[in-house]
Amino acid sequence: MNNKPLKRWTFLDTINAALLIVVLLFMLDFENNRAVSIILLAVFAFWITTVILRNVFISKIEKDPNHPMHRQQAGKGEDK
Template sequence: MNNKPLKRCTFLDTINASLLIIVLLFMLDFENNATVTIILLAVFAFWIVTVILRNIFISKIEKDPNHPMHDNQSEENKK
């Protein structure tokens, strides 16, 4: 089985975090553009939830040596 190592933080996450900071600082305007502001906040909320869930998933894999994606399992399959 050819498992890629799981990453907690990717380059895309770094870009999204930077964009989130820019949006929070400069683009939130509930009075003039309420719809756009709500859409932006919903998109970033979805991204944050997926990052948290990915980290929970990775933690479960790392703690369970019997999981097929655990590092020990992939090394045993190579033998």
């Protein structure tokens, strides 16, 4: 079982953020490619939503000492 604490921001999130900037600057074209632009915005909206929800979940774990992942997330390790 993987007992690593959850991360608020990962390397994949960094790549997605860079791609979001590139898409916003160079690829959105609602006049010529409306469908592609809407799909790209929907994909990035989904990613942003998952990042926010992951941070909310992590905050709830850290605040609830009775949660099974609390000790692991707080960096205290697990009792053996």
